Amino acid sequence: MVDLKQMLSRFLAIPGVRQAILVGRDGLMIEGMTRDGKEDMDAVGAVTTTSFSTAEALGQEIGRGSAVGLLLEYENGLVSVDPLGDFALMVTLSDNASNIGRVRHLVKASRNEILEALDIA
Secondary structure (H helix, E strand, O other): OOOHHHHHHHHHOOOOEEEEEEEEOOOOEEEEEEOOOOOOHHHHHHHHHHHHHHHHHHHHHOOOOOOOOEEEEEOOEEEEEEEEOOOEEEEEEEOOOOOHHHHHHHHHHHHHHHHHHOOOO
16 A cells, blocks of 8 residues: 555656645645645645535536536646545645646546545545
8 A cells, every 4th residue: 555645745756746735525634745835735725625616516507517627827836636536635736837737647547546545445
């Protein structure tokens, strides 16, 4: 079984990724790693959960189905949110969008390992 910190370190190995946070759908951080420690991971996780719930509600309201991911682009970076089943979200903060493909690929490739580590597979 993979260690969650080891798994999150794979995300931080991608150039430009500053934080990798695994958060429960209840808003509580499960595990997180940061490259520079500037942002409060607990707060980022909680707010991101609310944002993802809002995106899901919008998808249902406009008949587009469930959200399969959320990308938020800001002046100074990007936030990517990917659901891992019904119980958790993978959140990454990046400097820019240049490596978002690598982040999304790693989320998909690691999904089952993360769920097994959380014992919810």
